[in-house]
Amino acid sequence: MAGSDEDFADFYSARFDGARRTAYALCGDWVEAEELAQGSFVRLYPKWPRVASGNADGYLRTTIVRLFLDARRRGRAKEHLVAETPERLDHSRDPARVDEQQSLLAALQDVPPRQRATLVLRIVHDLPIEQVAQVLRCSTGTVKSQLSRGIQALRAAYRDADTPERSVRDVG
Amino acid sequence: MWDEDDLGTALRTELAQRTPPTPRGGLADAVARGRRRRRRQQFGAALAAVAAVAGVATVVVSTGALPSGGQNVAATGTSPTEAPWPRADLPAHSPHTTWTPAPTARPPAGWPTEPVPRCEIPDITGRDLDSVRADLPALQQQVWQAVTTVADGTTVDLLYETKLPSTRPNTRDAFTYTADVSDAGGTGSVELTFGRFTGDPLTAADDQAYDMYNCQAPKRHVLADGTVLQIYDVAPSDPFASLNQTLRIYLPDGQLYSLSVRNFGSPDFATNREDTAHPHRVGAGRPTLPLTERQLAELGLAMAG
Numbered sequence: 385m386a387g388s389d390e391d392f393a394d395f396y397s398a399r400f401d402g403a404r405r406t407a408y409a410l411c412g413d414w415v416e417a418e419e420l421a422q423g424s425f426v427r428l429y430p431k432w433p434r435v436a437s438g439n440a441d442g443y444l445r446t447t448i449v450r451l452f453l454d455a456r457r458r459g460r461a462k463e464h465l466v467a468e469t470p471e472r473l474d475h476s477r478d479p480a481r482v483d484e485q486q487s488l489l490a491a492l493q494d495v496p497p498r499q500r501a502t503l504v505l506r507i508v509h510d511l512p513i514e515q516v517a518q519v520l521r522c523s524t525g526t527v528k529s530q531l532s533r534g535i536q537a538l539r540a541a542y543r544d545a546d547t548p549e550r551s552v553r554d555v556g
Numbered sequence: 557m558w559d560e561d562d563l564g565t566a567l568r569t570e571l572a573q574r575t576p577p578t579p580r581g582g583l584a585d586a587v588a589r590g591r592r593r594r595r596r597q598q599f600g601a602a603l604a605a606v607a608a609v610a611g612v613a614t615v616v617v618s619t620g621a622l623p624s625g626g627q628n629v630a631a632t633g634t635s636p637t638e639a640p641w642p643r644a645d646l647p648a649h650s651p652h653t654t655w656t657p658a659p660t661a662r663p664p665a666g667w668p669t670e671p672v673p674r675c676e677i678p679d680i681t682g683r684d685l686d687s688v689r690a691d692l693p694a695l696q697q698q699v700w701q702a703v704t705t706v707a708d709g710t711t712v713d714l715l716y717e718t719k720l721p722s723t724r725p726n727t728r729d730a731f732t733y734t735a736d737v738s739d740a741g742g743t744g745s746v747e748l749t750f751g752r753f754t755g756d757p758l759t760a761a762d763d764q765a766y767d768m769y770n771c772q773a774p775k776r777h778v779l780a781d782g783t784v785l786q787i788y789d790v791a792p793s794d795p796f797a798s799l800n801q802t803l804r805i806y807l808p809d810g811q812l813y814s815l816s817v818r819n820f821g822s823p824d825f826a827t828n829r830e831d832t833a834h835p836h837r838v839g840a841g842r843p844t845l846p847l848t849e850r851q852l853a854e855l856g857l858a859m860a861g
Binding site for chain 2: 389392393396397400401404405408409414417418422425426427428429430432453454457487488489492506507508510521522523526535538539
Protein backbone atom coordinates (compact mmCIF):
# COMPACT_ATOMS: atom_id res chain seq x y z
CA MET A 385 0.00 0.00 0.00
CA ALA A 386 1.42 3.42 -0.97
CA GLY A 387 2.39 5.40 2.10
CA SER A 388 3.00 2.37 4.33
CA ASP A 389 6.04 1.74 6.53
CA GLU A 390 7.21 -0.88 4.03
CA ASP A 391 7.16 1.73 1.28
CA PHE A 392 9.08 4.12 3.48
CA ALA A 393 11.66 1.41 4.21
CA ASP A 394 12.08 0.75 0.48
CA PHE A 395 12.39 4.47 -0.22
CA TYR A 396 14.94 4.88 2.57
CA SER A 397 17.05 1.97 1.32
CA ALA A 398 17.00 3.25 -2.24
CA ARG A 399 17.65 6.91 -1.50
CA PHE A 400 19.76 7.16 1.65
CA ASP A 401 23.13 6.95 -0.09
CA GLY A 402 22.18 9.58 -2.67
CA ALA A 403 20.75 11.84 0.01
CA ARG A 404 23.94 11.56 2.04
CA ARG A 405 26.07 12.35 -1.01
CA THR A 406 23.94 15.42 -1.79
CA ALA A 407 24.38 16.54 1.80
CA TYR A 408 28.12 15.87 1.55
CA ALA A 409 28.35 18.08 -1.53
CA LEU A 410 26.70 20.82 0.52
CA CYS A 411 28.66 20.53 3.76
CA GLY A 412 31.85 18.62 2.87
CA ASP A 413 31.74 16.46 5.99
CA TRP A 414 30.44 12.88 6.14
CA VAL A 415 29.28 13.07 9.76
CA GLU A 416 27.26 16.23 9.17
CA ALA A 417 26.09 14.83 5.83
CA GLU A 418 24.65 11.79 7.58
CA GLU A 419 22.91 14.00 10.13
CA LEU A 420 21.39 16.12 7.36
CA ALA A 421 20.25 13.07 5.39
CA GLN A 422 18.91 11.21 8.43
CA GLY A 423 17.20 14.37 9.72
CA SER A 424 15.50 14.78 6.36
CA PHE A 425 14.14 11.22 6.44
CA VAL A 426 12.93 11.84 10.02
CA ARG A 427 10.99 14.89 8.78
CA LEU A 428 9.71 12.96 5.81
CA TYR A 429 8.33 10.08 7.88
CA PRO A 430 5.31 11.85 9.47
CA LYS A 431 4.32 13.22 6.05
CA TRP A 432 4.97 9.97 4.21
CA PRO A 433 1.31 8.93 3.72
CA ARG A 434 0.74 12.20 1.81
CA VAL A 435 4.14 12.52 0.15
CA ALA A 436 4.54 8.92 -1.00
CA SER A 437 2.13 9.27 -3.87
CA GLY A 438 3.64 12.59 -4.95
CA ASN A 439 7.15 13.92 -5.35
CA ALA A 440 8.95 12.24 -2.45
CA ASP A 441 12.36 12.78 -4.05
CA GLY A 442 11.68 16.50 -4.35
CA TYR A 443 10.50 16.71 -0.74
CA LEU A 444 13.62 14.91 0.46
CA ARG A 445 15.96 17.08 -1.60
CA THR A 446 14.25 20.28 -0.46
CA THR A 447 14.45 19.24 3.18
CA ILE A 448 18.16 18.44 2.95
CA VAL A 449 18.94 21.83 1.41
CA ARG A 450 16.82 23.76 3.90
CA LEU A 451 18.27 21.90 6.88
CA PHE A 452 21.74 22.68 5.58
CA LEU A 453 20.99 26.39 5.13
CA ASP A 454 19.28 26.57 8.53
CA ALA A 455 22.31 24.96 10.16
CA ARG A 456 24.64 27.45 8.47
CA ARG A 457 22.48 30.37 9.57
CA ARG A 458 22.39 29.13 13.15
CA GLY A 459 26.15 28.65 13.04
CA ARG A 460 26.63 32.18 11.80
CA ALA A 461 24.43 33.53 14.60
CA LYS A 462 26.69 31.83 17.14
CA GLU A 463 29.86 33.31 15.66
CA HIS A 464 31.50 36.04 17.63
CA LEU A 465 34.43 38.31 17.01
CA VAL A 466 37.72 37.68 18.78
CA ALA A 467 40.54 40.13 19.34
CA GLU A 468 43.21 38.00 17.69
CA THR A 469 43.02 35.35 15.03
CA PRO A 470 43.70 31.85 16.33
CA GLU A 471 46.72 29.93 15.07
CA ARG A 472 46.01 27.88 11.96
CA LEU A 473 47.52 24.63 10.83
CA ASP A 474 49.87 24.87 7.89
CA HIS A 475 47.88 22.72 5.47
CA SER A 476 50.51 23.09 2.74
CA ARG A 477 52.71 20.63 4.70
CA ASP A 478 49.91 18.14 5.23
CA PRO A 479 50.20 15.30 2.65
CA ALA A 480 46.56 14.38 3.12
CA ARG A 481 45.64 17.88 2.03
CA VAL A 482 47.12 17.50 -1.44
CA ASP A 483 44.21 15.55 -2.88
CA GLU A 484 41.76 17.92 -1.31
CA GLN A 485 43.51 20.91 -2.83
CA GLN A 486 42.90 19.48 -6.28
CA SER A 487 39.29 18.66 -5.54
CA LEU A 488 36.31 20.51 -6.94
CA LEU A 489 34.23 19.31 -3.99
CA ALA A 490 36.73 20.81 -1.57
CA ALA A 491 36.73 24.08 -3.50
CA LEU A 492 32.93 24.02 -3.37
CA GLN A 493 33.14 24.32 0.42
CA ASP A 494 34.68 27.79 0.02
CA VAL A 495 31.61 28.99 -1.89
CA PRO A 496 29.06 30.83 0.32
CA PRO A 497 26.32 28.41 1.52
CA ARG A 498 23.41 29.80 -0.49
CA GLN A 499 25.41 29.94 -3.71
CA ARG A 500 26.70 26.44 -2.89
CA ALA A 501 23.15 25.15 -2.50
CA THR A 502 22.26 26.75 -5.84
CA LEU A 503 25.23 25.04 -7.52
CA VAL A 504 24.36 21.65 -6.04
CA LEU A 505 20.71 21.85 -7.07
CA ARG A 506 21.29 23.29 -10.52
CA ILE A 507 24.58 21.71 -11.55
CA VAL A 508 24.90 18.48 -9.59
CA HIS A 509 21.18 17.62 -9.63
CA ASP A 510 20.54 19.30 -12.98
CA LEU A 511 17.26 20.83 -11.76
CA PRO A 512 15.52 23.50 -13.88
CA ILE A 513 15.97 27.08 -12.63
CA GLU A 514 12.29 27.22 -11.63
CA GLN A 515 12.60 24.20 -9.35
CA VAL A 516 15.77 25.57 -7.78
CA ALA A 517 13.88 28.80 -7.09
CA GLN A 518 11.09 26.80 -5.46
CA VAL A 519 13.47 24.90 -3.19
CA LEU A 520 15.33 28.07 -2.18
CA ARG A 521 12.14 30.14 -1.95
CA CYS A 522 13.42 32.90 -4.17
CA SER A 523 12.88 34.25 -7.69
CA THR A 524 14.38 32.70 -10.82
CA GLY A 525 16.38 35.91 -11.27
CA THR A 526 17.96 35.39 -7.87
CA VAL A 527 18.81 31.80 -8.77
CA LYS A 528 20.54 32.96 -11.97
CA SER A 529 22.59 35.56 -10.14
CA GLN A 530 23.47 33.13 -7.33
CA LEU A 531 24.49 30.58 -9.94
CA SER A 532 26.72 33.01 -11.78
CA ARG A 533 28.35 34.25 -8.59
CA GLY A 534 28.65 30.69 -7.29
CA ILE A 535 30.54 29.53 -10.39
CA GLN A 536 32.87 32.52 -10.11
CA ALA A 537 33.49 31.75 -6.43
CA LEU A 538 34.09 28.08 -7.22
CA ARG A 539 36.58 28.99 -9.94
CA ALA A 540 38.42 31.32 -7.61
CA ALA A 541 38.49 28.73 -4.82
CA TYR A 542 39.68 25.99 -7.18
CA ARG A 543 42.37 28.24 -8.67
CA ASP A 544 43.59 29.27 -5.22
CA ALA A 545 43.46 25.75 -3.83
CA ASP A 546 47.23 25.31 -3.83
CA THR A 547 47.91 28.44 -1.82
CA PRO A 548 47.81 28.04 1.95
CA GLU A 549 46.22 31.45 2.55
CA ARG A 550 42.72 30.35 1.60
CA SER A 551 40.05 32.56 3.06
CA VAL A 552 37.00 31.23 4.79
CA ARG A 553 33.88 32.62 3.19
CA ASP A 554 31.32 30.50 4.93
CA VAL A 555 28.74 33.21 5.22
CA GLY A 556 25.35 33.31 3.65
CA MET B 557 35.42 22.78 -17.41
CA TRP B 558 33.51 25.86 -16.24
CA ASP B 559 30.58 25.22 -18.53
CA GLU B 560 27.58 24.10 -16.44
CA ASP B 561 27.36 20.68 -18.09
CA ASP B 562 31.06 19.90 -17.76
CA LEU B 563 31.13 21.20 -14.22
CA GLY B 564 28.13 19.02 -13.34
CA THR B 565 29.80 15.94 -14.80
CA ALA B 566 33.04 16.64 -12.94
CA LEU B 567 31.29 17.23 -9.61
CA ARG B 568 29.05 14.17 -9.96
CA THR B 569 32.02 12.00 -10.89
CA GLU B 570 34.04 13.20 -7.94
CA LEU B 571 31.08 12.78 -5.60
CA ALA B 572 30.54 9.20 -6.80
CA GLN B 573 34.22 8.41 -6.23
CA ARG B 574 34.13 9.41 -2.58
CA THR B 575 33.72 6.50 -0.17
CA PRO B 576 31.45 7.38 2.73
CA PRO B 577 31.87 5.78 6.16
CA THR B 578 29.37 3.16 7.32
CA PRO B 579 26.19 4.97 8.37
CA ARG B 580 25.44 4.96 12.08
CA GLY B 581 21.70 5.65 12.26
CA GLY B 582 19.90 3.46 9.77
CA LEU B 583 16.24 2.93 8.96
CA ALA B 584 15.18 1.93 12.49
CA ASP B 585 16.54 5.19 13.90
CA ALA B 586 14.82 7.27 11.20
CA VAL B 587 11.48 5.54 11.78
CA ALA B 588 11.71 5.81 15.59
CA ARG B 589 12.57 9.52 15.45
CA GLY B 590 9.97 10.08 12.73
CA ARG B 591 7.28 8.50 14.93
CA ARG B 592 8.29 10.66 17.89
CA ARG B 593 8.12 13.71 15.67
CA ARG B 594 4.64 12.72 14.43
CA ARG B 595 3.42 12.25 18.01
CA ARG B 596 4.78 15.69 18.96
CA GLN B 597 2.99 17.23 15.98
CA GLN B 598 -0.27 15.51 16.85
CA PHE B 599 0.08 16.63 20.46
CA GLY B 600 0.84 20.15 19.27
CA ALA B 601 -2.27 20.20 17.08
CA ALA B 602 -4.39 19.05 20.03
CA LEU B 603 -2.83 21.76 22.20
CA ALA B 604 -3.53 24.32 19.48
CA ALA B 605 -7.18 23.31 19.41
CA VAL B 606 -7.40 23.73 23.19
CA ALA B 607 -5.51 27.01 22.89
CA ALA B 608 -7.95 28.22 20.28
CA VAL B 609 -10.88 27.67 22.61
CA ALA B 610 -8.94 29.30 25.45
CA GLY B 611 -7.99 32.16 23.15
CA VAL B 612 -11.58 32.91 22.20
CA ALA B 613 -12.57 32.71 25.88
CA THR B 614 -9.75 35.08 26.74
CA VAL B 615 -10.90 37.64 24.20
CA VAL B 616 -14.46 37.45 25.38
CA VAL B 617 -13.66 37.51 29.08
CA SER B 618 -10.91 40.11 28.95
CA THR B 619 -13.12 42.45 27.00
CA GLY B 620 -15.93 42.02 29.52
CA ALA B 621 -18.39 40.28 27.21
CA LEU B 622 -19.04 37.47 29.66
CA PRO B 623 -20.79 38.16 32.95
CA SER B 624 -17.54 37.80 34.89
CA GLY B 625 -17.20 41.40 35.93
CA GLY B 626 -14.40 41.89 33.43
CA GLN B 627 -11.96 39.56 35.15
CA ASN B 628 -8.82 39.51 33.05
CA VAL B 629 -7.89 35.92 32.31
CA ALA B 630 -5.12 36.98 29.91
CA ALA B 631 -3.31 38.87 32.61
CA THR B 632 -2.67 35.77 34.67
CA GLY B 633 0.00 34.64 32.22
CA THR B 634 -0.12 31.02 33.39
CA SER B 635 -1.37 29.34 30.22
CA PRO B 636 1.23 27.73 27.94
CA THR B 637 -0.48 29.47 25.02
CA GLU B 638 -0.10 32.98 26.43
CA ALA B 639 2.89 35.26 26.11
CA PRO B 640 4.74 35.08 29.45
CA TRP B 641 5.03 38.85 29.63
CA PRO B 642 3.36 41.28 32.06
CA ARG B 643 1.06 44.00 30.85
CA ALA B 644 2.57 47.44 30.44
CA ASP B 645 2.18 49.54 33.54
CA LEU B 646 -0.47 51.80 32.03
CA PRO B 647 -4.03 52.51 33.22
CA ALA B 648 -6.89 50.61 31.57
CA HIS B 649 -9.15 52.77 29.42
CA SER B 650 -12.95 52.94 29.66
CA PRO B 651 -14.90 51.61 26.70
CA HIS B 652 -16.69 54.25 24.66
CA THR B 653 -18.57 51.84 22.42
CA THR B 654 -18.99 48.15 21.63
CA TRP B 655 -18.27 46.26 18.47
CA THR B 656 -20.62 43.65 17.01
CA PRO B 657 -20.35 41.88 13.66
CA ALA B 658 -21.89 43.88 10.81
CA PRO B 659 -25.21 42.33 9.71
CA THR B 660 -23.92 42.09 6.13
CA ALA B 661 -20.74 40.24 7.10
CA ARG B 662 -21.65 37.97 9.94
CA PRO B 663 -19.33 35.14 10.96
CA PRO B 664 -20.25 31.53 10.19
CA ALA B 665 -22.73 29.84 12.50
CA GLY B 666 -21.21 28.79 15.79
CA TRP B 667 -18.56 31.51 15.93
CA PRO B 668 -18.71 33.97 18.87
CA THR B 669 -20.80 37.07 18.14
CA GLU B 670 -20.89 38.71 21.58
CA PRO B 671 -20.43 42.49 21.69
CA VAL B 672 -16.84 43.54 22.40
CA PRO B 673 -16.05 46.80 24.23
CA ARG B 674 -13.92 49.23 22.30
CA CYS B 675 -11.81 52.11 23.50
CA GLU B 676 -10.66 55.17 21.63
CA ILE B 677 -7.41 55.11 19.74
CA PRO B 678 -4.93 57.97 20.31
CA ASP B 679 -4.73 60.93 17.95
CA ILE B 680 -2.23 59.84 15.29
CA THR B 681 -2.49 62.80 12.93
CA GLY B 682 0.98 64.01 13.89
CA ARG B 683 2.59 60.58 13.80
CA ASP B 684 5.10 59.88 11.05
CA LEU B 685 3.91 56.62 9.45
CA ASP B 686 7.11 56.13 7.53
CA SER B 687 6.79 52.79 5.71
CA VAL B 688 10.04 51.03 4.90
CA ARG B 689 10.43 48.56 2.05
CA ALA B 690 12.04 45.28 3.12
CA ASP B 691 14.55 43.06 1.33
CA LEU B 692 11.97 40.53 0.12
CA PRO B 693 14.14 37.40 -0.45
CA ALA B 694 15.88 37.82 2.91
CA LEU B 695 12.57 38.45 4.66
CA GLN B 696 10.97 35.42 2.98
CA GLN B 697 13.70 33.21 4.36
CA GLN B 698 13.66 34.82 7.80
CA VAL B 699 9.89 34.57 8.23
CA TRP B 700 9.74 31.01 6.92
CA GLN B 701 12.46 29.93 9.30
CA ALA B 702 11.06 31.82 12.28
CA VAL B 703 7.46 30.62 11.88
CA THR B 704 8.37 26.99 11.26
CA THR B 705 10.65 27.12 14.29
CA VAL B 706 8.07 28.54 16.70
CA ALA B 707 5.16 26.52 15.29
CA ASP B 708 6.40 23.07 14.36
CA GLY B 709 3.88 21.35 12.11
CA THR B 710 2.64 24.45 10.33
CA THR B 711 3.08 25.09 6.64
CA VAL B 712 4.25 28.55 5.65
CA ASP B 713 3.70 29.69 2.08
CA LEU B 714 5.97 32.07 0.25
CA LEU B 715 5.82 35.59 1.69
CA TYR B 716 4.67 38.18 -0.84
CA GLU B 717 4.87 41.95 -0.99
CA THR B 718 1.87 44.23 -1.48
CA LYS B 719 2.40 47.84 -2.47
CA LEU B 720 -0.14 50.31 -1.15
CA PRO B 721 0.24 53.39 -3.36
CA SER B 722 0.24 56.75 -1.66
CA THR B 723 -3.11 58.53 -1.93
CA ARG B 724 -2.14 61.77 -0.23
CA PRO B 725 0.42 64.44 -1.07
CA ASN B 726 3.72 64.32 0.79
CA THR B 727 3.29 60.67 1.72
CA ARG B 728 5.10 57.69 0.31
CA ASP B 729 3.95 54.29 -0.87
CA ALA B 730 3.52 51.71 1.87
CA PHE B 731 4.42 48.02 1.73
CA THR B 732 3.01 45.02 3.53
CA TYR B 733 4.40 41.48 3.57
CA THR B 734 2.05 38.54 3.93
CA ALA B 735 2.40 34.77 4.12
CA ASP B 736 -0.26 32.11 4.52
CA VAL B 737 0.19 29.90 7.58
CA SER B 738 -1.69 26.59 7.59
CA ASP B 739 -2.17 23.66 9.88
CA ALA B 740 -4.89 21.08 10.53
CA GLY B 741 -7.20 23.92 11.59
CA GLY B 742 -7.09 25.63 8.18
CA THR B 743 -5.31 28.58 6.60
CA GLY B 744 -4.57 31.87 8.31
CA SER B 745 -1.75 34.32 7.69
CA VAL B 746 0.93 36.55 9.14
CA GLU B 747 1.34 40.11 7.93
CA LEU B 748 4.39 42.26 8.54
CA THR B 749 5.03 45.95 8.02
CA PHE B 750 8.16 47.97 8.69
CA GLY B 751 8.48 51.61 9.58
CA ARG B 752 10.23 54.01 11.89
CA PHE B 753 9.41 55.88 15.06
CA THR B 754 10.92 58.91 16.73
CA GLY B 755 12.10 59.08 20.33
CA ASP B 756 13.07 56.19 22.53
CA PRO B 757 11.44 52.74 22.25
CA LEU B 758 9.56 52.84 25.57
CA THR B 759 8.05 56.27 24.91
CA ALA B 760 6.98 55.20 21.42
CA ALA B 761 5.50 51.97 22.79
CA ASP B 762 3.57 53.95 25.42
CA ASP B 763 2.29 56.38 22.77
CA GLN B 764 1.03 53.48 20.68
CA ALA B 765 -0.23 51.27 23.52
CA TYR B 766 -3.90 51.80 22.66
CA ASP B 767 -3.66 51.78 18.86
CA MET B 768 -5.89 48.71 18.45
CA TYR B 769 -9.06 50.07 20.09
CA ASN B 770 -7.97 48.02 23.10
CA CYS B 771 -8.98 48.94 26.63
CA GLN B 772 -6.37 46.87 28.49
CA ALA B 773 -2.69 47.79 28.22
CA PRO B 774 -0.72 45.48 25.89
CA LYS B 775 1.71 42.90 27.26
CA ARG B 776 5.28 44.09 27.08
CA HIS B 777 8.80 42.70 27.12
CA VAL B 778 12.01 44.76 27.11
CA LEU B 779 15.28 43.25 25.90
CA ALA B 780 18.68 44.06 27.35
CA ASP B 781 19.53 46.36 24.44
CA GLY B 782 16.39 48.43 24.99
CA THR B 783 14.25 46.82 22.29
CA VAL B 784 10.58 46.82 23.31
CA LEU B 785 8.15 44.10 22.19
CA GLN B 786 4.48 44.89 22.74
CA ILE B 787 1.69 42.39 22.10
CA TYR B 788 -1.96 43.43 21.88
CA ASP B 789 -4.98 41.29 22.74
CA VAL B 790 -6.79 39.43 19.98
CA ALA B 791 -9.18 41.86 18.30
CA PRO B 792 -12.23 40.92 16.20
CA SER B 793 -13.24 43.07 13.23
CA ASP B 794 -15.42 43.03 10.13
CA PRO B 795 -16.00 41.26 7.88
CA PHE B 796 -16.91 37.86 9.34
CA ALA B 797 -15.69 38.81 12.84
CA SER B 798 -12.13 38.28 11.65
CA LEU B 799 -9.52 37.78 14.33
CA ASN B 800 -6.23 39.64 14.45
CA GLN B 801 -3.46 39.78 17.02
CA THR B 802 -0.61 42.25 16.62
CA LEU B 803 2.86 42.49 18.07
CA ARG B 804 5.00 45.58 17.59
CA ILE B 805 8.75 45.74 18.01
CA TYR B 806 10.51 49.02 18.74
CA LEU B 807 14.24 48.78 18.11
CA PRO B 808 16.74 51.18 19.72
CA ASP B 809 17.76 52.52 16.29
CA GLY B 810 14.23 53.73 15.55
CA GLN B 811 13.01 50.81 13.44
CA LEU B 812 9.45 49.66 14.02
CA TYR B 813 8.31 46.15 13.08
CA SER B 814 4.66 45.19 13.19
CA LEU B 815 3.66 41.51 13.06
CA SER B 816 0.01 40.48 12.85
CA VAL B 817 -1.47 37.01 12.96
CA ARG B 818 -4.84 36.67 11.24
CA ASN B 819 -7.42 33.90 10.97
CA PHE B 820 -7.76 34.35 7.21
CA GLY B 821 -5.39 33.98 4.30
CA SER B 822 -5.15 34.21 0.53
CA PRO B 823 -7.86 31.53 -0.09
CA ASP B 824 -10.33 34.00 1.45
CA PHE B 825 -9.78 36.67 -1.20
CA ALA B 826 -11.03 37.02 -4.78
CA THR B 827 -9.73 39.32 -7.49
CA ASN B 828 -11.26 42.77 -7.62
CA ARG B 829 -11.36 43.63 -11.33
CA GLU B 830 -11.96 47.31 -10.65
CA ASP B 831 -9.11 47.69 -8.16
CA THR B 832 -6.63 44.84 -8.29
CA ALA B 833 -4.63 46.26 -5.36
CA HIS B 834 -7.61 45.66 -3.10
CA PRO B 835 -9.02 42.15 -3.65
CA HIS B 836 -12.48 41.25 -2.36
CA ARG B 837 -12.65 39.39 0.91
CA VAL B 838 -14.98 36.46 0.23
CA GLY B 839 -14.16 33.86 2.89
CA ALA B 840 -14.42 33.91 6.66
CA GLY B 841 -11.22 31.94 7.14
CA ARG B 842 -10.62 29.57 10.02
CA PRO B 843 -12.27 29.86 13.44
CA THR B 844 -8.97 30.40 15.27
CA LEU B 845 -5.65 32.13 14.76
CA PRO B 846 -2.87 29.94 13.29
CA LEU B 847 -0.41 30.95 16.03
CA THR B 848 -0.97 31.22 19.77
CA GLU B 849 -0.06 34.38 21.63
CA ARG B 850 3.04 32.67 22.97
CA GLN B 851 4.08 31.62 19.47
CA LEU B 852 3.55 35.17 18.25
CA ALA B 853 5.75 36.38 21.11
CA GLU B 854 8.43 33.85 20.16
CA LEU B 855 8.13 34.94 16.54
CA GLY B 856 8.68 38.52 17.65
CA LEU B 857 11.77 37.54 19.61
CA ALA B 858 13.11 35.70 16.57
CA MET B 859 12.49 38.71 14.31
CA ALA B 860 13.99 41.12 16.83
CA GLY B 861 17.10 38.98 17.25
